[in-house]
């Protein structure tokens with residue numbers, strides 16, 4: 442999948458940096474940091490749940506500002522609800538209206554849609570994204586637990602059948618076995634479904650999935666430039682260095 446100059450699913454997993462600034466000033470600091478370090482990441486994720494205290498106009502003024510400043514980079518628009526570990530407190534209807542506006546009016550490349558949001562909302566957003574040519578990233582997060590392998594595979598399969606271009610699962614592990622299950626699910630899903638997959642195990646125990654997930658088929662890995670967006674996220678510069686280890690002998 443080629444977006445701008447980035448081919449997702451080829452070579453190293455692509456490094457996504459999450460922008461989580463809560464104000465115009467914090468976002469500006471992130472933009473400056475990103476411009477100084479543009480060799481350390483491939484894709485920008487706008488975590489718009491950070492703009493929850495703003496009105497609609499201010500929310501999208503900041504989104505458009507990031508898109509304009511980071512114009513060379515593929516952009517993911519994400520509104521992460523607090524049920525899935527984000528800071529978003531909007532109702533389902535407001536979630537739909539924000540994500541739908543981003544798809545219809547902003548120059549985004551990928552939209553993150555929470556797969557376990559109401560089915561009709563998810564279906565409508567998927568249809569709108571397809572119509573607009575915006576890639577659909579279907580996601581599920583659990584900051585407390587990791588499901589069994591079979592359940593993860595069923596979720597990947599459902600996401601695939603509903604039209605996801607990128608399928609992403611992120612879970613908190615209780616121990617090493619859970620981390621292995623996530624990697625196994627990534628491995629099998631990548632081979633079974635004709636689309637891109639991501640599997641993240643969070644926290645310290647899960648950090649291995651952020652650096653070595655590509656070996657098993659994960660196409661992207663999330664890091665940060667300024668503030669961590671999730672437990673276990675690694676700074677983008679360090680992440681790139683680790684990813685290079687897997688290319689050393691080539």
Ligand SMILES: O=C1C[C@@](O)(C(=O)O)C[C@@H](O)[C@@H]1O
Nearest residue numbers: 459519611641663670671674
């Ligand atoms: O889904 C993800 C992955 C993530 O939760 C992480 O663990 O790095 C961070 C989020 O910003 C992003 O939307």
